[in-house]
Amino acid sequence: MDKETLLKTVEEKLKAQFGDGLLSSELLVDYPVFTLRRDIICDVVKFLYNDEELSFQFLTTLAGLHYPDNKGQELGVMYQIHSLTKNYRIRLKVFFSISDPNVPSITPVFKGANWMERQEFDFFGIVFKGHPNLKRILNVDDLGYHPMRKEYPLEDGTREDKDDKMFGR
Amino acid sequence: MASTNKIDKIKKGNTSVTNAEAKVEEKEYSTLNLGPTHPATHGIFQNILKMDGEIIVEAESTVGYIHRAFEKIAEHRNYYQITTLTDRLNYCSSPINNMGWHMAVEKLFNIEVPKRAQYLRVIIMELSRIADHLICNSVIGVDTGALTVYFYIFKLRERIYEIFEEICGARLTTNIGRVGGIERDFSPKVWAILDVFMKELPAALKEFENLLVRNRIFMDRTIGCGPISAEKALQYSFTGPNLRAAGVDYDVRVMNPYSSYEEFDFIVPVGTNGDTYDRFMVREEEMWQSLSIIQQAIAKVKKEPAGIFHADVPDFFLPPKEEVYNNMEALIYHFKIVMGEINIPKGEIYHAVEGGNGELGFYIISDGGRTPYRMHIRRPCFIYYQAYTEMIKGAFLSDAILTMSSMNVIAGELDA
Numbered sequence: 011m012d013k014e015t016l017l018k019t020v021e022e023k024l025k026a027q028f029g030d031g032l033l034s035s036e037l038l039v040d041y042p043v044f045t046l047r048r049d050i051i052c053d054v055v056k057f058l059y060n061d062e063e064l065s066f067q068f069l070t071t072l073a074g075l076h077y078p079d080n081k082g083q084e085l086g087v088m089y090q091i092h093s094l095t096k097n098y099r100i101r102l103k104v105f106f107s108i109s110d111p112n113v114p115s116i117t118p119v120f121k122g123a124n125w126m127e128r129q130e131f132d133f134f135g136i137v138f139k140g141h142p143n144l145k146r147i148l149n150v151d152d153l154g155y156h157p158m159r160k161e162y163p164l165e166d167g168t169r170e171d172k173d174d175k176m177f178g179r
Numbered sequence: 180m181a182s183t184n185k186i187d188k189i190k191k192g193n194t195s196v197t198n199a200e201a202k203v204e205e206k207e208y209s210t211l212n213l214g215p216t217h218p219a220t221h222g223i224f225q226n227i228l229k230m231d232g233e234i235i236v237e238a239e240s241t242v243g244y245i246h247r248a249f250e251k252i253a254e255h256r257n258y259y260q261i262t263t264l265t266d267r268l269n270y271c272s273s274p275i276n277n278m279g280w281h282m283a284v285e286k287l288f289n290i291e292v293p294k295r296a297q298y299l300r301v302i303i304m305e306l307s308r309i310a311d312h313l314i315c316n317s318v319i320g321v322d323t324g325a326l327t328v329y330f331y332i333f334k335l336r337e338r339i340y341e342i343f344e345e346i347c348g349a350r351l352t353t354n355i356g357r358v359g360g361i362e363r364d365f366s367p368k369v370w371a372i373l374d375v376f377m378k379e380l381p382a383a384l385k386e387f388e389n390l391l392v393r394n395r396i397f398m399d400r401t402i403g404c405g406p407i408s409a410e411k412a413l414q415y416s417f418t419g420p421n422l423r424a425a426g427v428d429y430d431v432r433v434m435n436p437y438s439s440y441e442e443f444d445f446i447v448p449v450g451t452n453g454d455t456y457d458r459f460m461v462r463e464e465e466m467w468q469s470l471s472i473i474q475q476a477i478a479k480v481k482k483e484p485a486g487i488f489h490a491d492v493p494d495f496f497l498p499p500k501e502e503v504y505n506n507m508e509a510l511i512y513h514f515k516i517v518m519g520e521i522n523i524p525k526g527e528i529y530h531a532v533e534g535g536n537g538e539l540g541f542y543i544i545s546d547g548g549r550t551p552y553r554m555h556i557r558r559p560c561f562i563y564y565q566a567y568t569e570m571i572k573g574a575f576l577s578d579a580i581l582t583m584s585s586m587n588v589i590a591g592e593l594d595a
Contacts (some may be wrong), residue, residue: 038526038527038528039286039526039527039528040528041527041528041529043527067413068413068416068429069416070416070531070538070540070557071540071542071555071557071562073542073553073555075544075553076553088542088555090529090540090542094413094427094429094434097434097435099435101529120414120416121411121414121415121566122414122415122416122417122562122563122565122566124565125561125562125564125565126562129561133250147242147243148242148243148246148594148595149243149246150243157248157251158250158251164251164252164254164255
């Protein structure tokens with residue numbers, strides 16, 4: 011199955027199962043990408059896991075996203091799932107407001123999502139509901155903020171000897 | 180704690196403490212702090228173990244001791260500057276990380292690398308896979324008390340590092356290759372020492388195997404130590420030799436070939452039990468396969484027109500230094516690349532390579548700026564290390580050490 015057929019097949023299946031829960035779908039370079047409503051993400055992952063034709067039973071990775079300019083949709087999570095038997099790879103995305111950063115955890119489906127979700131909680135402050143042990147993982151427990159959000163600069167703001175204006179973003 | 184409960188119960192006049200209950204409550208566990216700087220853990224890992232004598236009842240791992248915020252730094256650095264960050268992920272096989280990053284950026288920039296450069300990259304990557312597995316397997320030897328093999332085999336690793344040094348000038352954190360190819364062609368000396376290495380490797384590897392593979396003490400120590408089933412390994416998103424030891428033949432080089440791996444003939448070794456011995460044997464066989472891949476790559480390079488080692492993309496590939504000093508156009512390109520003023524396409528890509536420990540993936544979102552808008556690294560170590568606490572439950576303390584070294588947990592990749 012080539013990428014376009016895969017995109018169509020998954021799109022049809024998700025539409026039939028979840029209706030308007032599927033917000034959009036597109037092909038980005040070599041990845042079919044599906045944007046979903048956030049409350050159904052765990053159900054979608056479970057559905058694709060159990061689907062006999064597709065059997066997306068391997069979680070490749072997940073990553074938090076932050077777009078401060080998308081008002082009401084600032085934060086997001088990207089999931090990449092892989093069907094090892096058929097070698098299909100797809101990407102799922104959910105977006106939500108920064109004032110209500112909750113998203114269902116996918117740890118009931120994939121145990122390996124445990125630390126990945128803890129990492130994104132640590133860096134973006136995304137709260138994965140239903141996670142068994144949601145606490146900071148790489149940063150110190152009393153850091154007080156979520157450093158990968160775009161409003162935090164790379165350098166310590168109180169220092170004057172370092173100027174990142176010319177280089178970097 | 181348990182005994183105070185019992186006393187409380189008796190004090191309250193509740194004397195119905197059954198014999199079985201009393202027996203359980205009499206048991207006292209001790210807490211052992213394994214790490215962060217324990218000499219038996221290879222790197223900075225902390226595990227708080229609840230011990231019943233010599234047996235681990237419960238474990239909790241703490242990670243992040245050498246966290247360096249690569250994903251944040253990457254948002255503030257040009258694409259070519261991020262290569263040095265990838266060196267410091269799995270520092271036992273830096274060249275694979277470097278190449279993985281270059282290929283991810285090439286996918287974003289839409290650059291087609293010439294065949295000869297791809298084969299040269301394959302040589303570099305397989306050499307570093309051998310170096311990675313050599314360290315891991317010899318360290319398994321060390322942790323079982325067989326220190327000799329470690330000393331013997333490090334001579335071979337030194338040869339590999341000499342080759343890297345000859346190609347790029349660095350040994351451990353190599354920063355090898357560039358976006359669009361590799362920075363310079365292999366010199367005649369590289370081919371010469373590579374040739375010597377290829378002749379030395381089989382004999383040395385045979386000797387290494389003779390000392391360990393059918394060694395009764397080694398087998399008794401490693402078979403059945405820290406096993407994981409295929410189902411569990413998949414649940415935990417294991418990749419690389421650890422997953423293959425459990426019996427799943429997933430290899431990125433075969434599943435999603437990159438850098439012309441589809442043209443090479445090699446087998447993907449798999450184990451059955453997913454224990455320390457299987458992980459050791461899978462890595463051992465992978466080294467033989469890497470050796471065969473390097474031989475095929477050398478033969479392929481010889482058939483290609485000589486002197487080509489990068490794509491013809493002056494926008495992205497730095498011109499040679501003498502050109503920069505003597506040629507206006509080259510100077511402009513040099514300036515634009517170094518200052519990050521090149522046209523970077525918008526897009527969103529994911530590219531994975533088979534690293535020393537499994538699928539090492541780079542996820543880049545570009546908004547057309549000089550730096551990535553978001554960069555995420557799929558670090559195999561970080562993902563499979565979370566299963567460690569489950570794997571060592573009920574095992575002896577010494578087996579826990581062995582399990583960790585056989586999983587090849589590298590602190591740099593774990594904490595990024």
